[in-house]
Amino acid sequence: MTDIEATITNLSHDGRGVARIDNKATFVSGALLGERVVLRYVKRHRSYDDAEIVSVIEASPHRVEPKCRHFGQCSGCSLQHMDPAAQIAAKQHVLAENFERIGKVTPASWLPPLSAQPWAYRRKGRFSVRYVAKKERVLVGFRDESNTRLVADIDRCEVIHPALGPKVGLLANLVSGMDAARDIPQIEFAAGDDTVALVFRHLSPLSDRDRAALVAFGSEHGFAIYLQSGNQSSVHPIWPEAPRLSFAVPADNIELEFLPLDFVQVNAEMNQLMLARTMELLDLQPTDRVLDLFCGLGNFTLPMARHAAEVVGVEGEHGLVERAAANAARNGLANVSFRVANLFDDQRSAPWASQAWDKILLDPPRAGADKVLEYLPRKGTNRIVYVSCHPGSLARDAGILVAKHGFRLVSAGVMDMFPHTAHVESIALFERG
Numbered sequence: 205m206t207d208i209e210a211t212i213t214n215l216s217h218d219g220r221g222v223a224r225i226d227n228k229a230t231f232v233s234g235a236l237l238g239e240r241v242v243l244r245y246v247k248r249h250r251s252y253d254d255a256e257i258v259s260v261i262e263a264s265p266h267r268v269e270p271k272c273r274h275f276g277q278c279s280g281c282s283l284q285h286m287d288p289a290a291q292i293a294a295k296q297h298v299l300a301e302n303f304e305r306i307g308k309v310t311p312a313s314w315l316p317p318l319s320a321q322p323w324a325y326r327r328k329g330r331f332s333v334r335y336v337a338k339k340e341r342v343l344v345g346f347r348d349e350s351n352t353r354l355v356a357d358i359d360r361c362e363v364i365h366p367a368l369g370p371k372v373g374l375l376a377n378l379v380s381g382m383d384a385a386r387d388i389p390q391i392e393f394a395a396g397d398d399t400v401a402l403v404f405r406h407l408s409p410l411s412d413r414d415r416a417a418l419v420a421f422g423s424e425h426g427f428a429i430y431l432q433s434g435n436q437s438s439v440h441p442i443w444p445e446a447p448r449l450s451f452a453v454p455a456d457n458i459e460l461e462f463l464p465l466d467f468v469q470v471n472a473e474m475n476q477l478m479l480a481r482t483m484e485l486l487d488l489q490p491t492d493r494v495l496d497l498f499c500g501l502g503n504f505t506l507p508m509a510r511h512a513a514e515v516v517g518v519e520g521e522h523g524l525v526e527r528a529a530a531n532a533a534r535n536g537l538a539n540v541s542f543r544v545a546n547l548f549d550d551q552r553s554a555p556w557a558s559q560a561w562d563k564i565l566l567d568p569p570r571a572g573a574d575k576v577l578e579y580l581p582r583k584g585t586n587r588i589v590y591v592s593c594h595p596g597s598l599a600r601d602a603g604i605l606v607a608k609h610g611f612r613l614v615s616a617g618v619m620d621m622f623p624h625t626a627h628v629e630s631i632a633l634f635e636r637g
Contacts, residue, residue: 209261228252233254239261271284280346282625299599320473330391332344332347335385358373394466399449474619478621483508495565495580499567520548588611
């Protein structure tokens with residue numbers, strides 16, 4: 205197919221350049237806003253086309269050399285060719301566009317973007333593992349977003365926790381030498397402040413030789429080793445006997461323990477900055493009663509309890525609620541409690557939903573919190589802080605809070621929880637009009 209010259213006039217929500225060719229949008233992987241490029245079509249569609257960059261004729265001033273040698277092969281960090289300041293500006297543009305287009309709202313002010321160290325930040329994730337017969341070895345990496353059957357062949361990762369990122373190739377060598385090399389589909393990793401855990405999913409029982417190899421690997425490199433033969437309840441450690449994963453919130457003298465498959469914020473440094481901003485926006489007073497919805501392990505709940513009269517956290521997963529309550533007890537917090545509830549169901553008859561809350565924190569998954577907003581907030585709630593991992597659902601819910609519940613969108617801003625990706629994490633403050 206013939207190569208074509210084009211000018212990139214926009215960026216898509218997933219970080220690809222957008223050119224208009226014959227009045228049709230063409231999404232160009234690897235291109236930046238304002239660049240003049242030579243592109244090649246990858247796939248044609250009725251209303252748009254996909255293309256890849258062949259060469260850059262006129263480069264953007266924000267173009268940089270990707271740090272990772274696997275860039276372009278591994279789809280995990282699609283924006284490494286854009287400088288970090290431009291990345292965060294692009295994410296703020298996406299958030300503003302979503303507010304305007306979906307929510308029909310605009311913040312009264314924009315919060316300064318939050319960003320931290322853009323490398324070696326990721327403390328949680330999942331490697332895909334695939335045995336390739338032609339190569340007679342195992343690949344350990346991330347799946348290609350455009351073709352999930354493919355696993356990127358990488359030997360290191362620049363964004364993963366520094367204890368693990370340089371050792372991805374060692375993991376591949378380890379599994380390649382195991383009897384169960386064809387029966388290990390994934391390895392999950394989770395890093396606490398002091399311990400990095402690896403969870404090996406295996407589809408058949410492991411031989412004594414394989415178990416010994418895993419223990420030796422963990423002992424040599426300082427990793428806690430877990431096995432998973434079935435669902436999450438099957439996860440158990442084999443090295444050391446009782447590993448402990450935890451992270452601290454120094455500002456509030458809090459420590460949270462967690463299990464390796466539990467949800468925790470992937471970026472430890474950004475989590476601390478996000479917590480500080482959340483506390484600032486909530487402006488908690490000693491008399492406040494606060495409701496924390498989608499509370500997980502208590503990442504926000506426990507620090508809030510240091511400043512408020514009472515905090516109640518609500519979460520749909522029983523195990524997380526149990527560990528949140530245990531974390532509260534370990535930290536000596538008697539003014540916090542937790543409830544199990546599926547917040548995508550109507551919970552208006554639940555006792556916590558009918559009580560008066562001065563302030564509410566919302567931290568929902570990608571689907572957002574529109575189901576909760578059908579019956580909350582009640583009249584006594586005057587301030588809401590919304591932490592979002594999806595700008596579209598935040599914008600929709602902002603529209604609901606403003607149009608239906610009479611709140612003002614006081615401020616909003618982006619947080620670079622996932623540098624070098626198009627993922628947009630954001631935070632917004634709403635006050636009763």
